[in-house]
Amino acid sequence: MQANAYSPYALKDLHQAIDLIDRKITHCNTLEIFTSQQDRDIHLRKLSTKRATLVKSALALAAMGVRCD
Helix, strand or coil: CCCCCCCHHHHHHHHHHHHHHHHHHHHHHHCCCCCCHHHHHHHHHHHHHHHHHHHHHHHHHHHCCCCCC
16 A cells, blocks of 8 residues: 655655755765765765755645645
């Protein structure tokens, strides 16, 4: 059974995914070791793109009137 895409639970899941990506970005900036600055920038760019997609989805749900705590 598939969950309703417009449910508050979907919005909550998006917020949790955004929080996870934020923590990954912080970890990448502070603790993770890369061979070069270019590798770090590429990884950060990928994470930022994923985060932007999730934020866009969350904003779309919020614009449709979906609410969550």
